[in-house]
Amino acid sequence: MADTISARSGRLGQLLRRPEAGIFLGLIAVYIIFAVLGGEKFIGPSGWSSWLNVAAEVGIIALPVSLLMIAGYLDISVGAVVPASSLAVALISNHFGMPIVVGIAGGLAVGLLVGFVNGLLVTRTSVPSLIITIGTMFGTMGLALGLTVWIKGSTGVFLVADPVTKLIFGEALGGMFRVGIFWWLAIAAAFYYLLHVSPWGNGVFAMGGDRESARNAGIPTDRLTIQLYMLSGLASAFVGVLQIIANSNAQVAAGSTFIFNSIMCVAIGGVALTGGAGSVLGVVLGTIIFSVVTQGVFYSGLDTNLVSIVIGAMFLLAVLTNDSFRNFIQIFFSKSK
Amino acid sequence: MELIRKLLRGPAAAAVLSLIAVVAFYVIVGRANLLELGAAASWLNFAANLGIIALPVGLLMIAGEIDISFGAMIPAGAITIALLSGTYGLPIEVGILGSLGLGAIVGLINGLLTTRTKVPSLLITLGTLTIMQGVVLWGAMSLAGNASIPLKSPDWAKFLFGHLIGNSHQVVIVWWVVMALAFGFFLHKTRYGNWIFALGGDRNSARNAGVPTTKMTIALFIMSAMAACFVGMCGAIQFNTTQVSGGMSYIFNVIASVVVGGVLLTGGFGSVTGIFIGTLTFAIVNKGISFTAINPNWANLIIGTTLVLAMLMNEYFRKKALAYSPKKV
Numbered sequence: 001m002a003d004t005i006s007a008r009s010g011r012l013g014q015l016l017r018r019p020e021a022g023i024f025l026g027l028i029a030v031y032i033i034f035a036v037l038g039g040e041k042f043i044g045p046s047g048w049s050s051w052l053n054v055a056a057e058v059g060i061i062a063l064p065v066s067l068l069m070i071a072g073y074l075d076i077s078v079g080a081v082v083p084a085s086s087l088a089v090a091l092i093s094n095h096f097g098m099p100i101v102v103g104i105a106g107g108l109a110v111g112l113l114v115g116f117v118n119g120l121l122v123t124r125t126s127v128p129s130l131i132i133t134i135g136t137m138f139g140t141m142g143l144a145l146g147l148t149v150w151i152k153g154s155t156g157v158f159l160v161a162d163p164v165t166k167l168i169f170g171e172a173l174g175g176m177f178r179v180g181i182f183w184w185l186a187i188a189a190a191f192y193y194l195l196h197v198s199p200w201g202n203g204v205f206a207m208g209g210d211r212e213s214a215r216n217a218g219i220p221t222d223r224l225t226i227q228l229y230m231l232s233g234l235a236s237a238f239v240g241v242l243q244i245i246a247n248s249n250a251q252v253a254a255g256s257t258f259i260f261n262s263i264m265c266v267a268i269g270g271v272a273l274t275g276g277a278g279s280v281l282g283v284v285l286g287t288i289i290f291s292v293v294t295q296g297v298f299y300s301g302l303d304t305n306l307v308s309i310v311i312g313a314m315f316l317l318a319v320l321t322n323d324s325f326r327n328f329i330q331i332f333f334s335k336s337k
Numbered sequence: 338m339e340l341i342r343k344l345l346r347g348p349a350a351a352a353v354l355s356l357i358a359v360v361a362f363y364v365i366v367g368r369a370n371l372l373e374l375g376a377a378a379s380w381l382n383f384a385a386n387l388g389i390i391a392l393p394v395g396l397l398m399i400a401g402e403i404d405i406s407f408g409a410m411i412p413a414g415a416i417t418i419a420l421l422s423g424t425y426g427l428p429i430e431v432g433i434l435g436s437l438g439l440g441a442i443v444g445l446i447n448g449l450l451t452t453r454t455k456v457p458s459l460l461i462t463l464g465t466l467t468i469m470q471g472v473v474l475w476g477a478m479s480l481a482g483n484a485s486i487p488l489k490s491p492d493w494a495k496f497l498f499g500h501l502i503g504n505s506h507q508v509v510i511v512w513w514v515v516m517a518l519a520f521g522f523f524l525h526k527t528r529y530g531n532w533i534f535a536l537g538g539d540r541n542s543a544r545n546a547g548v549p550t551t552k553m554t555i556a557l558f559i560m561s562a563m564a565a566c567f568v569g570m571c572g573a574i575q576f577n578t579t580q581v582s583g584g585m586s587y588i589f590n591v592i593a594s595v596v597v598g599g600v601l602l603t604g605g606f607g608s609v610t611g612i613f614i615g616t617l618t619f620a621i622v623n624k625g626i627s628f629t630a631i632n633p634n635w636a637n638l639i640i641g642t643t644l645v646l647a648m649l650m651n652e653y654f655r656k657k658a659l660a661y662s663p664k665k666v
Contacts, residue, residue: 131602132645132648137589138641142640146638256585305475305478308468312468315464319460320454323455323456
């Protein structure tokens, strides 16, 4: 019975009813606008590399943040983990002269640790995750600054990586396309598997829909929450590793832009902050929209002071249309019943 | 003893304990001179600017909503008055009204979007935050050609909004205390205050009980944006110039102050005394550290620790308060 219905409405209709369809159409519209304004330079490799590089960095963080948001949580501490991980890599491998592998492991461990603390506090208390992660953000920032100045005597640390490490984490192909882009795509594929193929992902959706029922249905919600926070800490730390190896220089103050930018990418990608809905494809498309707009303005000849207005307006438009789209779906389904 | 018990059940309990703990930590571990710390203006000035915004934001959080757009409204308030009364030479009254008017408009937009859609207020105000950041930058650069716009204010405006009492304490401190008293009366003594608690407790029940939920929510958003513009405006009058950046750090500082003050982000719980003391605590942690032997680089770590500890204490006291039942005599 279900087969005949879906066959009748056709593949195109099915495709268009998916929430990603609207986001994809939005992306095409945005790209065409900036392609017209920006001309050949924006359509060419220079344009592609500029927005892909931005998309890769924020996208790696947006993926686990989107899972958290699907499960009904936020993570503000990502903005502090990025520089903390960069500094850890630089301190371990430059200042203490350990092999770069140890440095990278140390940097990633910072992220896992902050994520673990976040998860523990979120599951053990009834304090909203926004507040908890603001607290751990301050804590991580303070620890990174205090330790760096204490050990190194300055707020910035240098690190020149060996060519192999540079090739894996920090190379720019053709001098333009950073290797982080490939990491982002690989990580997105892994997240697609986690969320949409493996049973683990069902738990994430169930938790965002109704945590109490999810627990009663046997989903280990506490363990899952801690895992999600550790993933987001790990991803942020990985971006920190990419940054220090690509830029050879870590600064205490870097990273705060990731906090709101990652939330924006996720929300443009159709993930409801209230939990229970969203997809990895949507988040990747949302990240691309965000970066096409931020970089497109610079190619378009528009006043670059306008960039925030354009992003903000587009973001509001996206969350408001996602909202009405969701309402429409709900009405549609309740009528058909 | 009963008085202490009563205090501990109140929403300000953790804030008071955090304040005592922080001061004790600075005096004992940091070897700070209590008199010197008390007389210093830096943390009080910081607290006042933070506190004027924390009051309405705290009320919003009690009502179950959040506003982060104030991070852009502080510079927006400053730029508006400087453009109107500095660049275009209009009377300062017009600048003041324009600045507060802009706050009212953005607050109205935040409120309307929040009440008319199902999108969480965090996302709505993240959108208006980003847009207003752009508007501020673009407005300053295209209309004045510079991000620091000069502003000369008449003596009365300077006296009311921008002079230093005893050459050290900003007059905004007085505004903060007055506003705290007004907000305290508003939240705890009027029916509007009850409505705010009802909103945060259960919006549907509040609406069914006849509370004008939409109007109240919009009014709170307007207050919060206007308060931010007010802080920006006072800064512009005091320093005779404007800044476009610097508002962003307020976002987390204000939220942290409100949370230390015992307000529950999920709504329905909190007090103006708590918000006031929470702001004081946050300011002392942040600015008081330079009066101690502790390296100021550790300030953020102490803030984070205070925040987490205050959260845990709030949680504990809230459970106690909710489980409390008076003994039958």
